[in-house]
Amino acid sequence: MYKKNIKAVLDWILAFVLLIILSPFIMIIIILLLAGLEGPVFFIHERPGLHNKPFKMIKFRTMNNKRGPDGELLPNKQRITKIGAFLRKFSLDEIPQVFNVINGDLSLVGPRPLEMRYLSYYTIEQIHRHDVKPGITGWAQVNGRNSISWEEKFKLDIWYVDNLSFKLDMKILYLTFIKVIKHEAVNSDDQNTVVPFDEYLKTGKTKV
Secondary structure, eight states: OIIIIIHHHHHHHHHHHHHHHHHHHHHHHHHHHHHHOSSOSEEEEEEEOGGGOEEEEEEEOOBOOOBOTTSSBOOHHHHBOHHHHHHHHTTGGGTTHHHHHHHTSOEEESSOOOOGGGGGGOOTTGGGGGGSOOEEEOTTGGGTGGGSOHHHHHHHHHHHHHHOOHHHHHHHHHHHHHHHHHTOSSOSSTTOOBOOHHHHHHHOOSBO
């Protein structure tokens, strides 16, 4: 009952309330990004949703478009702006995803939506993470996030799908709030970024 009906309604109500509460902060962040970025303040990227259906995920853009002498974009860690680093530190870059929740593409809690190009690499077991809507936060995010391996993340995501409940969602939201306040496990190393899943399968390395 909760999984099929109540969860979606609760998502919409909570997301709408969050949008009202966070509106002043959203405006402040937009102004700060406009002052420090060249280009749009939002980063929109296609991600797989429920049953692998693509949707446009929205985040605040935290990197500039600076390029090297060869014309290629500089590495991610060299393009993160000061305001972008601050937003990431407290996971504030995720705030615009509240609109995705209101639109029905995301849940507040669920497996984090990864990149479309990863779909062809999933095992039969791993693909089950898409049997529920992806979420802004999830069981993997409150149990290590970027400090754990890809295999561990998928196991945690699948465990969530198999054990989804109102009580578990409330626990994850509470733990997420605590971790954001303490800015824990946002990145396993402030100077590094996580290796993309397809590259990880080739190298076996968790970080760049």
